[in-house]
Amino acid sequence: MTVQEARRFRRRIVAGLAIAAMAGACTDGYPTKDAPAAGDMSAAEHVHALNTMLQHEARTMEARMTLATPCILRLATAAQGARESTASLRLDTLHVAFSAEERYRVSVAPAAGVPAAPHHRFVVDGWQDAVAFRSHLQQLQMACVASKG
Numbered sequence: 001m002t003v004q005e006a007r008r009f010r011r012r013i014v015a016g017l018a019i020a021a022m023a024g025a026c027t028d029g030y031p032t033k034d035a036p037a038a039g040d041m042s043a044a045e046h047v048h049a050l051n052t053m054l055q056h057e058a059r060t061m062e063a064r065m066t067l068a069t070p071c072i073l074r075l076a077t078a079a080q081g082a083r084e085s086t087a088s089l090r091l092d093t094l095h096v097a098f099s100a101e102e103r104y105r106v107s108v109a110p111a112a113g114v115p116a117a118p119h120h121r122f123v124v125d126g127w128q129d130a131v132a133f134r135s136h137l138q139q140l141q142m143a144c145v146a147s148k149g
Contacts, residue, residue: 070147091144
């Protein structure tokens with residue numbers, strides 16, 4: 001990892017923490033059990049939340065995530081009627097982005113500057129879902145970094 005990549009990775013971690021802090025501050029007037037703090041969730045709970053979002057958004061493709069190690073995320077995808085494809089993605093280099101074309105599309109790429117595979121792009125209903133999806137992945141990235149230290 002180059003110095004620039006390490007700096008970008010640290011910036012993403014800081015941004016993820018900022019999002020988590022803002023999400024925690026946005027619970028005014030709502031029961032806290034409905035909005036668990038992202039930092040209080042375990043890695044398994046983050047993966048479960050991601051899979052729940054993927055199941056909810058399944059339209060033409062099924063997708064499922066599992067955590068193979070603290071730093072390896074396995075993504076299994078299958079288009080309707082097709083064989084399942086599995087990819088192992090390193091959390092310490094994983095790049096998550098979203099765009100607002102027709103609806104919000106979250107893309108998971110193996111590294112910054114590398115395009116996401118077509119079956120690693122997921123459509124979610126809105127901006128909040130896209131941010132939540134990215135936040136869960138960033139929390140897993142932070143857990144990966146913490147496991148190395």
